[in-house]
Amino acid sequence: MTIAIIDYGAGNLRSAAKAFERMVGETGRADEVMVTANPDIVARADRIVLPGDGAFADCRANLAAISGMIEAIDEAIDVRGRPFLGICVGMQLLATSGDEHGSTPGLDRVQGEVRAIEPADPALKVPHMGWNTLTPRGDHALLAGIDLGRGGLHAYFLHSYHLVADNADDVIATADYGGAVTAVVARGNVAGTQFHPEKSQALGLGLIANFITWSPA
Amino acid sequence: MSLKVRLIPCLDVKDGRVVKGVRFLDLTDAGDPVEAAEAYDAAGADEICFLDITASHEERDILLDVVARTAEHVFIPVTVGGGVRTVDDVRALMLAGADKVAINTAAVKDRRIVRDASEKFGGQAIVVAIDAKRVNAPGEAPRWEIFTHGGRNPTGIDALAYAREVADLGAGEILLTSMDRDGTRDGFDLELTRAIADAVTIPVIASGGVGTLDHLVEGVKDGGASAVLAASIFHFGTFTIGEAKQHMAAAGVPVRLDGLGATGDEP
Numbered sequence: 001m002t003i004a005i006i007d008y009g010a011g012n013l014r015s016a017a018k019a020f021e022r023m024v025g026e027t028g029r030a031d032e033v034m035v036t037a038n039p040d041i042v043a044r045a046d047r048i049v050l051p052g053d054g055a056f057a058d059c060r061a062n063l064a065a066i067s068g069m070i071e072a073i074d075e076a077i078d079v080r081g082r083p084f085l086g087i088c089v090g091m092q093l094l095a096t097s098g099d100e101h102g103s104t105p106g107l108d109r110v111q112g113e114v115r116a117i118e119p120a121d122p123a124l125k126v127p128h129m130g131w132n133t134l135t136p137r138g139d140h141a142l143l144a145g146i147d148l149g150r151g152g153l154h155a156y157f158l159h160s161y162h163l164v165a166d167n168a169d170d171v172i173a174t175a176d177y178g179g180a181v182t183a184v185v186a187r188g189n190v191a192g193t194q195f196h197p198e199k200s201q202a203l204g205l206g207l208i209a210n211f212i213t214w215s216p217a
Numbered sequence: 218m219s220l221k222v223r224l225i226p227c228l229d230v231k232d233g234r235v236v237k238g239v240r241f242l243d244l245t246d247a248g249d250p251v252e253a254a255e256a257y258d259a260a261g262a263d264e265i266c267f268l269d270i271t272a273s274h275e276e277r278d279i280l281l282d283v284v285a286r287t288a289e290h291v292f293i294p295v296t297v298g299g300g301v302r303t304v305d306d307v308r309a310l311m312l313a314g315a316d317k318v319a320i321n322t323a324a325v326k327d328r329r330i331v332r333d334a335s336e337k338f339g340g341q342a343i344v345v346a347i348d349a350k351r352v353n354a355p356g357e358a359p360r361w362e363i364f365t366h367g368g369r370n371p372t373g374i375d376a377l378a379y380a381r382e383v384a385d386l387g388a389g390e391i392l393l394t395s396m397d398r399d400g401t402r403d404g405f406d407l408e409l410t411r412a413i414a415d416a417v418t419i420p421v422i423a424s425g426g427v428g429t430l431d432h433l434v435e436g437v438k439d440g441g442a443s444a445v446l447a448a449s450i451f452h453f454g455t456f457t458i459g460e461a462k463q464h465m466a467a468a469g470v471p472v473r474l475d476g477l478g479a480t481g482d483e484p
Contacts, residue, residue, distance in 0.1 A: 013314075014285060014288040014289050014313075014314045015288045015289070015291075015292070015314055018288070018289045018290070019292060053311065053316075053338065053339065053342060054337065054338045054339045054342070055336060055337070055338070055339045058336075058337060058339075089339070100339075101336065124220075125418060125419055125420045125443055126418060126419065127340065127341040127389045127390070127419065127420070128220065129341065129389065129390060129420050129443070130220050130221055130222075130223045130263065130420075130443065130444070131220070131221045131223065131263055131473040132219055132220045132221070133219045150219055153475050154221065154473045154475055156293065156294055157220075158294065158316065158317075158341045158342075158389075159341055160339075160340060160341055160389070175219070175220075176219050177220055196294070196316075198292060199292060199293055199294045199316060200292070201258075201292050201293060201475060201476075202475060202476065203475075204292065205292065
C-alpha cells in the first residue's frame with residue numbers, strides 16, 4: 001500500500017510526510033509514504049494527499065504545471081475510488097473556484113467558492129492564525145475518536161480564506177471565528193482540512209490515523 | 218470565540234547551535250535547537266520561533282538543515298527569522314519546512330519584499346519583525362521608531378506607520394520587539410504593543426522583556442497581543458510552558474491546554 005503526498009513545489013512536505021509515517025506506524029500498518037511529483041505514482045497510489053502552502057492561484061498553477069498530474073488525481077479518485085485528502089490550500093483547491101488574487105478555477109471536487117474570511121466581530125484579526133477547537137457536524141469516520149467541541153482538542157489554523165461549500169452536508173466540521181469557518185470537508189472519497197493536521201499535535205495526528213484507515217463508502 | 222492566545226518560545230540560533238544553550242528538562246545536548254524544539258513541543262508550546270543570528274550568509278545551509286530536521290520531529294508550527302534578504306531566502310526556508318518566515322531588515326530597506334513574498338507564499342506565511350524603540354522626549358506623546366542591527370541603527374521610520382504599511386502590503390503577522398525592554402525582564406512595552414495592535418488588523422506577537430508570568434498576561438490583556446513570545450524565562454527553566462499557560466488561563470486568557478489539564482476556554 002502506498003500513500004502519495006503530491007510534491008508540486010508547496011512547502012511543508014517534510015512535516016506532512018513525517019506525520020503520516022508516524023501514524024502508519026502507530027496504526028500498525030505497513031504503508032509506504034512517498035513524496036512524489038510523478039503522476040504515475042499518484043494514479044496508482046492507495047491514498048493521496050495534496051498539501052498546500054501559499055496562495056490559491058499560485059498553487060493551482062504549480063499543480064497544473066506538472067504534466068498529467070490533474071489527470072492522475074482524477075483517475076485515482078474517480079476510476080480507482082482512492083481516498084484523497086487536501087490540506088490547507090490543498091483543501092481549498094478542491095473547491096469550484098477561488099478568489100485569492102483574482103478568480104481561479106479549482107478542481108471542483110467539493111462544489112463551492114474559496115472566499116476571504118470576514119469575522120462578524122471587526123476586532124478579530126485576519127489571518128485566522130493559531131489554535132482553535134472544532135465543532136463537528138454529524139459523525140464522520142475522519143473525526144472518529146477525536147475529542148472535539150469547545151472543551152476538546154485544538155487544531156492549528158493559518159489562513160485568510162476558506163471554502164464556502166454550496167452543499168452544507170459537505171462541511172463536516174467548522175471552527176468558530178466570528179462565525180463558522182469551514183474546517184473539514186468531505187464528499188465521497190474526497191476530503192480536506194483547512195487546518196494543518198501535521199501541525200496540530202494530537203488532534204491532527206488522530207485525523208491522519210483516521211485517514212490512513214478510512215474506507216469511504 | 219475559541220481561538221487561543223499563542224505562547225511562543227524563541228530560540229536564538231548561531232551556526233546551527235542554540236546561543237547560550239537551553240537549561241531545562243533533560244536535554245542530552247542543550248545546544249541542539251532541534252532537541253530543544255521537540256521538548257517545547259512536548260511541553261505544550263503553541264509554536265516555535267528560531268531566530269538565526271549567524272553573521273555570515275554563506276552558512277545558510279546549516280540553518281536550513283536545522284529547520285528541516287525540526288520539521289521532521291515537531292508537530293507544531295515553526296517560524297524562522299534572521300538574515301532573510303530575498304524572496305529566494307523565504308522560499309528556501311519554506312521548502313525546508315518553515316511554516317512562517319520573519320523578515321526584518323530587508324523589509325525596512327525595501328518594502329517590496331513583503332508584497333512579493335506574500336503574493337508568492339500567501340500572507341499567512343509572512344511575518345514582519347519590527348524592532349522598535351521609544352524616541353519621544355519625556356513629557357511628549359509616545360512615539361516609536363524602527364531600529365535595525367539589534368537596536369543600534371535608527372532609521373527615522375515611525376513604527377506605527379511602518380506597521381500599517383507592511384500590513385497593507387500583505388504581511389500576515391507582526392513580531393513586535395521593544396528594543397527598550399528586550400533582555401530587561403521588566404515586561405513588554407505595553408503602550409507600544411497596544412498602539413501597534415490597534416493600528417493593524419493582522420495578529421501581533423509581543424516580544425521583549427518578559428520576566429514574570431504576569432508579563433505574559435499583560436501583553437494580551439493590556440497590550441492586545443494575539444501571541445506572546447519569550448526566551449530566557451523558559452530556556453533557563455524559571456518557568457515551564459505548562460506553568461505559564463496555567464497562569465494565563467487562571468488570569469482569564471484563553472490558551473490551549475491540550476494534554477495540560479483544563480481547556481482554558483470560557484464556559
